[in-house]
Amino acid sequence: MTQETSKIKVGISIGDLNGIGCEIILKTFQDSRMLSFCTPVIFANTKVVSYYKKILKIPINFQGIPSADKAIDDKVNVVNLWKENIKITPGAEDKVIGEYAFKSLQAATNALKENQVDVLVTAPINKHVIQSEEFNFPGHTDYLAQEFGGESLMFMVSENLKIGLLTDHVPVKNVPEKITRKLIEQKVNTIAESLKKDFCVSVPKIAVLGINPHNGDNGVIGDEDQKVLMPTVNQLNKKGQYVFGPYAADSFFGSKNYQNFDAVIAAYHDQGLVPFKTLAFGNGVNFTAGLSKVRTSPDHGTAYEIAGKGEANHNSFEEAVFTAIKIYKNRNEYQQLTKNPLKRQGKKL
Template sequence: MKKEEKIKVGISVGDLNGIGTEVILKTFEDSRMLELCTPVIFGSTKILSFQKKQFNIQTNFHGIPSADKALDGKVNVVNIWKDSMDIEYGKSTEQAGKFAIESFVEATNALKEGTIDILVTAPINKHNVQSEDFKFPGHTDYLGQVLEGDSLMLMVNDSLRVGLLTDHVAVKDVSAAITPELIQKKVDIIYNTLKQDFGISKPKIAVLGINPHVGDNGVIGVEDDEILKPTLEKIKNSGKLVFGPYAADSFFASSNYKNFDAILAAYHDQGLIPFKTLSFGQGVNFTAGLNRVRTSPDHGTAYEIAGKNQADHNSFKEAVFTGIQIFRTRETYKVIAKNPLKKQLPKI
């Protein structure tokens, strides 16, 4: 990418009956955002115009046929559908799910082709997006299949980073899903992303236990003793700074999390409840492990406030900022990896 070119931020609109377009429009109402990046929204100028008027948001946008036609200094909108839609705020509808996935798939294709640099996704409803063509629990799983690499959900807020061994897995299936191979793979992903995407040369990673009190020596489950501990010991012996397992109930309350560059939680709520409590609505979901950069806000469709002009856009704005920073750090890492600095030997 040429230095004078702004980073192209591709944006999928999410569920149009939720708060997605509201937080997108509010984010780019601040014209200073256009000095930082060139937004490319995959959706419809007609629908965005309707919602802009309804929310009285002063965001102007420019319709384009494809992402490669995006103009710097403009909020660009790729018109990917001509069908009209009856906006029904707060309701889960088949049409909203269909449009959400069309926007997401088109944006992902642009990301894969390189006509956008990063992708920021507005929230979808995981139920109404299901169809014969899309059978994935969410964005992350689809991206893991379409883009190169193994994906890992990494929640980010400044120096707090929480990854998940298992993400959208029912609690009753968590223990069976956690294998030595999975643990090794997820640690490798989080270790590599800390180096290439966050510029941390020697990452320190904490791993939380699977069972309460890390199983209490087998009294409350044997998975920690039989699977997690020996696998972590093996990883430590390879040279990675991996620590744990730690009892999850006291780990965050004691502020021990501040001693690590990232925390790997065993399952969804074990990691996301403390993360969202500590991040105060500023958190970002980053899909680590892929050959492209994708972020999203840390909230859902928020049907309960949709259409009421009450949505806080800070998490979405942070998703844009974080995606840009990760992209820049990764580009720098690539340059350094190709041209490592040779040690200067002292002259004798």
């Protein structure tokens, strides 16, 4: 926690202003009990927040502040990043709105770097309209990896299911060439480390899904599983990692085999996110594992089709806030236990 407040400061980027980002943020913090868990710091503009408060009739009070280090406990804080008026058109794609989404993300990221906030929760962006010379990335994960370094990984998490991705925002046709032994080892190590320090799993068990249908049927439908995945999994086992697979993806979730593992690694985006969103949609969280700082987001996008209508469900965003807080606390506890092995041994007993 930062010195200026007694609570965890949650930095929040506003996302696409024509999407449901502002709505789910306001709905989350209209419950004053949330302020007992954290101090929210929204990076945007009070005029924007007032606009959505008015049209959606959300009963919430907030405090405008000049910078994150001026955040006040027991208040919903809004950092005024700009003074000009913005034309907001809920549901519309707009490159100008994309520029403001990046301003919010950039300011929130800088505040996290400078320890003015403790964690970052990002509202959904439109990956097309946010593109610019400064933001030339497939999404949040790649941008934050550049800003904070480390081996970042898109980790979809819920209470009963955690799925990491070998490749995330990559065209399906390019997936096989992207998956190398080095990449698999890197992602497995990142997930194992995250399970230990972020989710308090002392001995992680990780399942790896195959790249091809039926794991390639012994080379009949591709040989990547036999030539790349299997040897790497075996090598990781020899190094002491509890990694298993590759498993055929088509039956893995329907058979509930995922319940036997602490996490699953999918080969590509939809292989992991389709089952995750089927089993955990609305309660799942997108967590960027492998960074030195904690970042989470809801498990959905801008939802233009319902933007400005008051129909957005804020459960996933609320869960993203709680998950960021839990991970932040778990990391601090893990660091303390690592520094004090005797205390750690006593805790296990």
